[in-house]
Amino acid sequence: MTELLELSLLGNPELRLAGQPLPRFRSAKVYALLYYLAMTRRTQPRTVLAGLFWGDVDEHYARRNLNRTLSDLTQHLGDHLIVxxxxxxxxxxxxYRLDVEALEAASQLQPTPHTLPELAAAADLYRGDFLDGFYVQDAPEFEQWVLSTRLHLRTTALQLLNQLAQVCAxxxxxxxxxxxxxxxxxxxxWREEAHRQLMRLLARSGQRSAALAQYELCCQALRSELDVDPDAETVELVSLIRAGSFDKMTGGQDDKMRVASVGDRIGAVIGASGSQVILPSSHPVIDSVTPPPFPHNLPGQRTPFVxxxxxxxxxxxxxxExxxxxxxxIIGPGGMGKTRLALKAADEIVATPALAQRFGDGIYFIPLENVNDGxxxxxxxxxAITEESGQRLRVEVPLQAHLVYLLRAKSMLLILDNFEHLISQAGLLSDLLVAVPQIKLLVTARETVGLQEAWxxxxxxxxxPQHGVAEQKTPQHEYDAVRLFVQCARxxxxxxxxxAERAAVLRICTLVEGMPLGIELAAAxxxxxxxxxIxxxxxxxxxxxxxxxxNIPPRHRSMRVVMDHSWTLLSEEERGAIARLSIFRxxxxxxxxxxxxxxxxxxLAALVEKALVRVTPDGHYQLHELTRQYAEERLTSVERSSLYDAHASYYATLLHQQQPQLYTRGERDVWAAxxxxxxxxxxxWxxxxxxxxxxxxxxxxxxxxRHMAEPLAAYYLFQSPGLPGQTLFGNACEALAxxxxATHDASASGPYSRQxxxxxxxxxxxxxxxxxxxYRTSLAVAEQALVPCRACALEEDLLLALLLYGRTQMRRGAADEAIQSLEEALALAQRLGSIPNRAEALISLG
Known part of the structure; x- marks a missing residue:
């Protein structure tokens, strides 16, 4: 009996025969031939196949290559081919089993609650795009077929997912x-209608903040992928959600269901035997039953969440989900707002019945700052649990066993706040989740808990606003840091x-890097x-x-107290490391x-786990500026000076290493570096x-x-023109003068003298x-530089001075002086072998 052949072509392709992976073929075209035959569902002439995969060679060689490929294929799958x-x-x-056929068959079904399982199973087959990651060299016609098939199947999958979402909704x-x-x-x-659909679903479930956040994600995706703004329908939708008027858009319906008693004002709707029926919210509500309050002990907040x-x-x-x-x-430095965020998320769940049902037995907040051990x-x-629920403590059993007893068969969320000093007791959390896996734990801490199962x-x-971005599309007052400062300020x-103080407010928020506690303390x-x-x-x-x-905890009345507490949680090695790292900017x-x-x-990894160093998306490391200031205070003046010397030498060498790539095809990498x-x-510098x-x-x-000057100047000239470079070099000139x-240095000569x-x-x-x-200033600089350059035989600087003088005179209309200087520069560039400057001279000469 022929064995079952399974072809999984959605995503990275996989082949199995009788449940086992096939041995690797020697060429990608062997796989490609099988995939094409399985997908096209008809007999293919050999001439067509030869042209498809070897269209760039003589027909005789193409047929021979096809025969060789077919031989490899039939060696393992001869029964599955008609040759x-x-x-x-x-x-x-x-x-055989082909996932593409199952997907397309499901797409023909009418989406109903009865077909939901079959549709869901087909959607799960779509692990990724058709033949994702599979490529065949020198077969452009085959690649074109793959691309068109990929697009068709992705569209099919999107339609199927949309149908599933509609049925579930x-x-x-x-x-x-x-x-x-x-x-x-x-x-x-970039699929904007899907963003709108998700915004509606979030709004329907009561997650207004999440719906607004989804709009921001939509804007980011459209800008990065298509460089467009959301269309009018999306803007109108977010306006309604932001204004709390989402139900107006749906004809007065908020899409929730209400319970109504049978008997009064039901009209033609009659329950067959019971005393209740389910009616849409647009129907008049009769004898609505008030549900019992959701069990929780979440503390109220004195100030709005921003x-x-x-x-x-x-x-x-x-x-x-x-x-x-x-x-x-939730991990972060002290003062970052971990507790408020945890409580806000919990409040959102409590306020949204569709979410709260996941934790039907309650949500409990347990502050741990005054707790000393497990x-x-x-x-x-x-x-926390017994005080709210009224259950009594069973003193005859160990505490941990009693906690397990209380949580048995319960669906709860426990919020453990300020856990960092109890990291050594984290094993208790792991044991608890093994004993009562239906509960969930939300922990706030200044470092990771060190458990494999932790998220x-x-x-x-x-x-x-992003540092260094000249044009910001979002108005300044809409940034969260600025909004919090304004709230505290008022x-x-x-x-x-x-x-009246817009620039200074932004400066304050930037100096504390958006840290909520820093903003609040500054605004005070x-x-x-x-x-x-300020x-x-x-x-x-x-x-x-x-x-x-x-009425705020003493630990949050001072930024230094916050930092002192974090410092006590570090080992001596970690303290020394964070102090030395403070010299970075x-x-x-x-x-x-x-x-x-x-x-x-x-x-570094240990400091990342303690939330004192963070990893940026591009793989760099960074200290929060307030942490950096605190840590730098721990250095002695001698340590600080020595580290800054090493820092300067390192980055000067780094720039010098980039110099050979300047003015070449690799200069884009230089600018990035x-x-x-x-x-x-x-x-x-x-x-x-x-x-x-x-x-x-x-x-x-x-x-x-000198190692730094040219690469740094080139960066500012080509990548960031304007004041930044002019200011940096201008300040340096003033300080050195x-x-x-500016005077002759008798102790040194050549390009490395001070002058x-x-x-x-x-x-x-x-x-x-x-x-x-x-141009008047640049001409004066060039004229002033020519004298010492000639006197001290500084040929490389003389070349720069001649080019600057000639180009400036050309701009000012003094062509004779310009040509004389540029021709001298051209001759000097040729003698020094300076290709970029030679090209500059030729271009300027026209």
Whole structure:
């Protein structure tokens, strides 16, 4: 009997014969031939197949290649092929299973509750695009067939998922409808109608914040994928949701069901035998039954919750929809708002019956800041549950056994707040989930709990305009960090107006990197100073961030107290590492951490787990600025100076290594490399300028600055034209001139003397003036540089000066002077072998 052949072609293709993977064929075209025959469902002439896979060679060789490929295929699957002299076909009379056929068959079914299981099973077959990751070289016609088939099948899958979502929504299973809609967006993130469908489903289930967050995701997807804005229908939908008027759009129906007693005002609707029927919400409600209050002990909040719509939606979804997520940990530094976020997500669940039913036995909040060990933690959980439910403590059994007894057969969510000092007791959480797997735990902590089953949600600051992005489409007042500051400011000073202090407010929020506690503590100072003064004080250190509110915990009345607590949770090795890492500005790579601060990947990982270092999406590491300031205070002046020297040397060398790629096809990689490290490069540059001004002899300042100057100037000229580069180089010129570098240095000669370096930097400053159209200034710089360049035989700088002088004179209309200078520059560039400058001279000469 012929064995069953299974072809799974949706996603990465897989072949099985009698349940076992087939041996690997020697060529991708063997697989391609099988896939094509199985999919086309008809007899294929050999001439057609030869042209399909070997259309670029002589017909004789194409036929011979086909025969060789067919031989490999029939060796293992001969019974599943019909091989004729002039044609080939797939043997459909033999046992086989093809996932594509099952998908297409299901797409022909009428979507009803009865066909729902079959439709769902077919949708599960779609693991990914048709033949995803499979490629055949030198077969363009086959690849074109794959692409068209892929598009057709993806459309089929999207239609099927949409039908499933509609059926589930009609049945009131909104969570499953959301799952199918999200799968549609995984396939095509730019599908705007799917975003709208998910927004409606979220709004119907009462998740208004999640619906608004989905709109933001829709905008991001449309901009990144298609560079378009949402259409009018989507904008109208989000406006209705934001205004709380979603039911108006659906004809007054909020799509929920109500319970009505049979008898009064039911009209023609009569229950067959019972006393209740289910009526749509548009029907008049008769004798509506008030459900019992949902059991919880969530504390009320004194101030409104601001922002974090995406985070609230994410956490709610993970807790309610992800069945495998039993232990979710929100991790972040102290003051980041972990507790408020956990409580807001819990409030959303409690307020939404469709979500609350997942935790029918209640949601309980257990603060742990005053709990010292595992037994006290278990006792605190028991106390929270029994106090709310009225159950009595069974003192005759151990605490952990009693907790398991209380939670047996219960569907609960337990929120364990401030868990970081109990990390050594995390095994109790694992034991509890094994004993009562139907409960879920939401933990807030400053570090990971170290359990294999734990899921993690790292929490960053509130949203801010992107650093370095000139044009921001979102109005400033809509960023969460700014909104929180304005809210706090108006409590402190009722007449506060954002418009009057917009720039300073943004500066404050940026300095604390959107940290909610930092924003609140800063805004409290509006009693005695304005926002500009607050921003200036923030530059002087952490001690400014203090408030004296009596009804907030002492641990949140000062940023230093928050940091002190985090410091006590570190080992000596970790304290030393975080202090040394404080010399970095912004993002840094692990190679730099190892080379400069002597920090291993293992130690970096430990600091990431403690939420003191975060990993950026592109693989860099970064300290929160307030953490960095606190850690830097732990360095002695000698340690700090030594580390900054190493930091400057490292980044100067890094820039110097990029120089050979300047003005080549690889310069895009250079710009990316410099841009990714720009904060640290600028800091290294500033440190070297300060070192130059102090007259230090133990650091090769001229050498390091010369290594940095050209790549850094080129980056600003080509990637960030305008004031940033002009300001950076202008400040450097002023500082070096003030330190006496303009005078001849008898102790050194050549390009690494102090005078030569100043001329070098001044020439790039002249280029910035030229680029900005300040031709009089750029001409003066060039004329001033020509004298020392000729006198000291600084040929490379002389070449730059000649080019700058010639190009500037050409712009000013002095053609004779320009041509003379540019021709001299051309000859010098040829002698020095400087191809980019030779090209520049030729272009300028026309």
């Amino acid at each position: 004729e002299r002039q044609s080939l076909a797939f043997a459909r009379t033999q046992p 009609d049945q009131g299973d909104l969570l499953q409808a959301m799952t199918y809609t999200r799968r549609m967006l995984q396939l095509e993130p 922002g974090r719509a995406t985070e609230v939606a994410d956490i709610t979804r993970l807790l309610v 992800e069945e495998d997520c039993h232990l979710l940990t 037994n006290e933690m278990v006792a605190a959980i028991i106390a 993690y949600y790292p929490l960053l600051g509130l949203s801010l 409590r402190t000073r009722a007449d506060f107006a954002l418009a 100072w509006l009693k005695v100073m304005d926002c500009q003064q 921003a200036q004080e923030l530059l002087h250190g952490l001690d400014f961030l203090t408030a004296r509110y009596q 912004g993002r840094f790579r692990h190679e730099a951490a190892r080379a400069i601060a002597g920090t291993s990947l293992l130690t 410099i841009g990714g490290e720009l904060d640290n490069i600028r800091h290294a 500033d440190w070297l300028i300060v070192a130059a001004g102090s007259g230090r002899q133990d650091l090769p300042v001229p050498l390091l600055l 003030a330190a006496g570098w 030569a370096l100043l001329v070098h930097i001044q020439l790039y400053q002249g280029l910035f003036h030229y680029d900005s159209g300040h």
